Amino acid sequence: MSNHHVSNKALNIEPFHVVSLITRAMELEKQGKKIVNLVVGEPEFKTPKPIIDSAIKSLEQNKIRYSPSLGKVELRESISKWYQDREKINISYNKIAVTSGSSAALLLTMAVLLNPGNEVIISDPSYPCNRHFVTAMEGIANCVPVDSKTNYQLNLEKVKDNWTEKTKAVLVSSPSNPTGGILDYEELEKIYSFVCSQGGYLIVDEIYRGISYDKEPVSAVALGENVFVINSFSKFFCMTGWRLGWLVAPEKFVEKIEHLAQNLYISNSDIAQDAALSAFSPDVVSQLDSNLIHYKEQKDYLMNELLRIGFKIPVEPKGAFYIYADASNFTDDAYKFCWKVLEDIGVAIAPGLDFGDYLSNIHVRFSFPKTINIMSEGIKRIDNYLAKT
Amino acid sequence: MSNHHVSNKALNIEPFHVVSLITRAMELEKQGKKIVNLVVGEPEFKTPKPIIDSAIKSLEQNKIRYSPSLGKVELRESISKWYQDREKINISYNKIAVTSGSSAALLLTMAVLLNPGNEVIISDPSYPCNRHFVTAMEGIANCVPVDSKTNYQLNLEKVKDNWTEKTKAVLVSSPSNPTGGILDYEELEKIYSFVCSQGGYLIVDEIYRGISYDKEPVSAVALGENVFVINSFSKFFCMTGWRLGWLVAPEKFVEKIEHLAQNLYISNSDIAQDAALSAFSPDVVSQLDSNLIHYKEQKDYLMNELLRIGFKIPVEPKGAFYIYADASNFTDDAYKFCWKVLEDIGVAIAPGLDFGDYLSNIHVRFSFPKTINIMSEGIKRIDNYLAKT
Numbered sequence: 001m002s003n004h005h006v007s008n009k010a011l012n013i014e015p016f017h018v019v020s021l022i023t024r025a026m027e028l029e030k031q032g033k034k035i036v037n038l039v040v041g042e043p044e045f046k047t048p049k050p051i052i053d054s055a056i057k058s059l060e061q062n063k064i065r066y067s068p069s070l071g072k073v074e075l076r077e078s079i080s081k082w083y084q085d086r087e088k089i090n091i092s093y094n095k096i097a098v099t100s101g102s103s104a105a106l107l108l109t110m111a112v113l114l115n116p117g118n119e120v121i122i123s124d125p126s127y128p129c130n131r132h133f134v135t136a137m138e139g140i141a142n143c144v145p146v147d148s149k150t151n152y153q154l155n156l157e158k159v160k161d162n163w164t165e166k167t168k169a170v171l172v173s174s175p176s177n178p179t180g181g182i183l184d185y186e187e188l189e190k191i192y193s194f195v196c197s198q199g200g201y202l203i204v205d206e207i208y209r210g211i212s213y214d215k216e217p218v219s220a221v222a223l224g225e226n227v228f229v230i231n232s233f234s235k236f237f238c239m240t241g242w243r244l245g246w247l248v249a250p251e252k253f254v255e256k257i258e259h260l261a262q263n264l265y266i267s268n269s270d271i272a273q274d275a276a277l278s279a280f281s282p283d284v285v286s287q288l289d290s291n292l293i294h295y296k297e298q299k300d301y302l303m304n305e306l307l308r309i310g311f312k313i314p315v316e317p318k319g320a321f322y323i324y325a326d327a328s329n330f331t332d333d334a335y336k337f338c339w340k341v342l343e344d345i346g347v348a349i350a351p352g353l354d355f356g357d358y359l360s361n362i363h364v365r366f367s368f369p370k371t372i373n374i375m376s377e378g379i380k381r382i383d384n385y386l387a388k389t
Numbered sequence: 390m391s392n393h394h395v396s397n398k399a400l401n402i403e404p405f406h407v408v409s410l411i412t413r414a415m416e417l418e419k420q421g422k423k424i425v426n427l428v429v430g431e432p433e434f435k436t437p438k439p440i441i442d443s444a445i446k447s448l449e450q451n452k453i454r455y456s457p458s459l460g461k462v463e464l465r466e467s468i469s470k471w472y473q474d475r476e477k478i479n480i481s482y483n484k485i486a487v488t489s490g491s492s493a494a495l496l497l498t499m500a501v502l503l504n505p506g507n508e509v510i511i512s513d514p515s516y517p518c519n520r521h522f523v524t525a526m527e528g529i530a531n532c533v534p535v536d537s538k539t540n541y542q543l544n545l546e547k548v549k550d551n552w553t554e555k556t557k558a559v560l561v562s563s564p565s566n567p568t569g570g571i572l573d574y575e576e577l578e579k580i581y582s583f584v585c586s587q588g589g590y591l592i593v594d595e596i597y598r599g600i601s602y603d604k605e606p607v608s609a610v611a612l613g614e615n616v617f618v619i620n621s622f623s624k625f626f627c628m629t630g631w632r633l634g635w636l637v638a639p640e641k642f643v644e645k646i647e648h649l650a651q652n653l654y655i656s657n658s659d660i661a662q663d664a665a666l667s668a669f670s671p672d673v674v675s676q677l678d679s680n681l682i683h684y685k686e687q688k689d690y691l692m693n694e695l696l697r698i699g700f701k702i703p704v705e706p707k708g709a710f711y712i713y714a715d716a717s718n719f720t721d722d723a724y725k726f727c728w729k730v731l732e733d734i735g736v737a738i739a740p741g742l743d744f745g746d747y748l749s750n751i752h753v754r755f756s757f758p759k760t761i762n763i764m765s766e767g768i769k770r771i772d773n774y775l776a777k778t
Contacts, residue, residue: 005502005588006501006502007502007507009500009504010648011645013652016655019455019457019458019651046451046452047451049451056448056449060441062441064436064631100489103653112399115396115397128652129655132652133652133653137396137398138527199394240455241658241660242453242660243655252394256400258404260402262404262405265490266405267632268632269630269660271661272658272660
């Protein structure tokens with residue numbers, strides 16, 4: 001097509017390659033091929049039964065209606081209580097917006113902050129959609145290379161070096177997708193102070209919070225007033241397909257976030273909200289905490305196996321459920337490598353390209369919330385394939 | 390707060406007053422007040438049981454996962470078949486995107502079309518969020534006054550008169566919220582031809598399709614390739630709180646819409662999609678069609694009563710479930726009137742201001758998908774109130 005009919009922001013938005021790979025993997029499965037899926041970022045664990053039961057109860061009552069745009073007050077209060085109980089942090093529910101996945105939390109944050117041309121500092125590599133939320137709001141994502149030296153995270157120095165008069169915010173993710181890197185609370189405080197001194201805002205994506213292999217640092221909501229914290233029911237709570245998340249925002253932005261949410265979303269899924277009310281009960285939380293034992297086993301297994309067959313892993317993941325592996329022993333075109341591996345041997349892994357430009361040609365991301373059996377089949381196929389090529 | 394921290398697009402987005410009124414009405418109800426809700430635009434009918442049952446089945450299987458960003462293929466195929474069966478129009482499922490409510494369909498449409506400064510012609514009055522989707526994407530909503538002379542709809546002449554070199558699209562809603570006006574297919578064809586001749590696009594919001602009191606014109610999907618048609622499971626299918634809708638888009642835009650959807654939404658509610666697969670079965674559709682008898686009775690009742698107590702209704706609604714009433718016998722500040730009526734006598738109605746500027750100070754919108762009992766209580770309170778003031 002002649003592209004002049006498509007908006008520039010749409011032209012600037014790249015495909016989310018992981019999703020394209022998943023879609024192709026599904027097609028191959030329909031054709032009868034047995035695919036090893038190490039690409040999708042979702043827990044193998046089912047949604048805990050009490051959450052399912054609450055959803056069924058809500059359906060049986062059959063009063064599935066529009067609800068307040070910032071979320072049902074009960075659920076906002078439950079999230080506030082969660083911060084109190086789990087993190088010992090006091091956050092008024094007034095600052096909490098329930099959103100249609102963390103996707104909506106990110107869109108609302110960028111919409112309320114960015115004028116055209118405003119910059120947001122983001123690490124490269126990072127979650128692909130982050131930079132595209134900025135683009136969609138006509139902002140500019142200033143993607144700053146990070147590597148194993150800083151656990152694939154920004155630090156004060158990098159933020160200072162890349163801050164310009166157009167910068168409105170810094171976005172960090174901890175634990176990070178795709179690297180599993182965690183940002184020290186101390187470093188986060190330094191970044192926050194600097195950002196505040198410049199009249200800017202810090203955005204912290206905590207959607208993998210709860211999935212950490214060492215003690216987790218304090219949540220960024222404790223930093224102060226000028227921080228936006230994004231979270232989700234998708235990962236720790238095993239609720240990907242429900243599309244529910246939340247945003248803790250500075251109080252002074254809440255009214256405008258509400259207006260945006262009223263207009264752009266009307267409301268969240270009523271069923272998902274009713275279900276999520278059961279997500280914080282002690283039995284559910286203890287079940288979810290026990291998932292960590294499995295994630296850790298899976299991570300240790302996959303790390304050892306990847307190292308054995310020749311991948312390099314400069315930093316062991318401290319959280320989330322991904323390994324960002326250096327594939328330079330096998331390829332300098334990781335994108336092509338991922339598609340070939342999918343088509344030739346039916347193993348789905350994510351190309352570095354999804355997460356940025358910096359050294360993305362030699363990196364691939366493995367997702368490990370999978371049974372050892374599945375991963376072992378994937379490793380076997382890749383090992384054989386590498387031996388032949 | 391000092392507003393310079395909030396983006397201009399957020400500052401330019403007005404509250405969705407209907408939602409603010411509903412939120413306030415809920416507060417008053419919690420305080421024990423009995424509220425007559427004639428404000429919310431949602432059917433009183435429950436979601437049909439086969440749809441509920443499918444959702445419960447999906448939950449019992451507990452495989453609620455991410456799904457393709459444009460929607461599950463089965464559901465896209467079902468929507469395609471719906472156009473074939475109901476409208477005798479052949480639309481490939483490839484052109485159909487399932488979206489998180491029609492809200493997401495509108496956002497994706499504006500995102501894929503608009504560069505900053507691009508104009509979209511919209512009628513005034515019209516659905517409030519329409520102009521704000523344009524604003525959020527840094528476009529300019531060119532709101533063109535319409536009145537009873539054109540059934541509160543745009544026509545070729547108005548489109549021609551307001552087309553500028555910056556205009557990218559025309560957005561019409563038929564049946565319209567807040568007026569219930571329907572646009573003739575013939576006039577729509579003329580507008581479409583003109584828009585095409587200018588290299589622009591026509592966007593048609595058909596979310597009230599199926600709720601019409603005369604024979605409905607053909608769906609706008611039949612117009613040709615340069616039309617975006619937005620629809621929803623909320624209204625005809627009685628699924629407001631589920632948040633599911635769809636978009637029929639020109640084929641050449643679909644790839645970019647997919648990239649946008651991947652990044653901005655990831656995927657739709659898995660449960661809602663599984664449920665919606667049952668929405669097109671003949672028994673469900675015949676139940677939904679029979680709802681119309683009630684809507685018509687309710688409309689006739691409310692029209693007569695409003696006229697009796699002194700409101701003016703220049704055009705009888707031909708579709709949707711709203712009456713856009715002229716309240717000039719009682720007020721020239723309809724916004725204040727609505728809030729006073731809510732606070733003083735507990736009747737919730739929507740101010741004209743939500744729907745635009747043109748004569749909005751003397752208009753209010755009544756929603757009539759309510760039992761006669763509820764409406765009768767509302768009319769009684771308003772009549773007494775007007776007698777006293």
